[in-house]
Amino acid sequence: MTAPVILVVNGPNLNMLGSRQPEVYGRDTLADIESSCRQHAATLGIDIEFHQSNHEGDLVTWIQGARGRCAGIVINAGAYTHTSIAILDALLAAEVPAIEVHLSNLHQREDFRHQSYVAKAAKGMICGLGSHGYLLAIDALTRLTRGTRKA
Numbered sequence: 428m429t430a431p432v433i434l435v436v437n438g439p440n441l442n443m444l445g446s447r448q449p450e451v452y453g454r455d456t457l458a459d460i461e462s463s464c465r466q467h468a469a470t471l472g473i474d475i476e477f478h479q480s481n482h483e484g485d486l487v488t489w490i491q492g493a494r495g496r497c498a499g500i501v502i503n504a505g506a507y508t509h510t511s512i513a514i515l516d517a518l519l520a521a522e523v524p525a526i527e528v529h530l531s532n533l534h535q536r537e538d539f540r541h542q543s544y545v546a547k548a549a550k551g552m553i554c555g556l557g558s559h560g561y562l563l564a565i566d567a568l569t570r571l572t573r574g575t576r577k578a
């Protein structure tokens with residue numbers, strides 16, 4: 428039997444992690460986060476597909492591709508969180524449980540970051556716990572989907 432797959436999708440500017448406003452986003456690079464996601468998922472018997480793009484359409488295409496194939500989606504859509512109806516629609520169309528992750532605590536920041544289109548389609552949101560939030564999201568998806576066909 429093949430291992431369930433969790434798709435991890437990262438949006439714009441997250442490729443800059445490590446050097447980008449470390450006081451807000453921490454010192455881990457995206458490669459560090461990918462490697463800890465893979466290590467953690469391996470302990471749970473899960474495969475990870477990990478992507479980042481600065482282009483909204485790439486995120487939409489990856490989310491569409493999860494339909495009927497992935498057990499769950501971890502999504503940090505970066506600034507598209509606050510603007511993208513296209514990403515919201517893709518998540519609704521995919522019909523795959525999704526957990527929204529943000530490194531920073533959105534609610535301690537500017538008002539425009541308090542609005543999330545992703546949240547309208549996500550099972551839950553983890554924000555403010557830095558890169559550890561990705562691992563918590565993998566745990567949450569594992570628990571949510573355990574006992575179902577794909578996980």
Ligand code: DQA
Pocket residue numbers: 439440441503504505506507508528529530531532533540
């Ligand atoms: C972020 C928060 C967003 O508001 C911001 O645009 C990002 C990163 C986070 O992980 O804290 O790019 O998603």
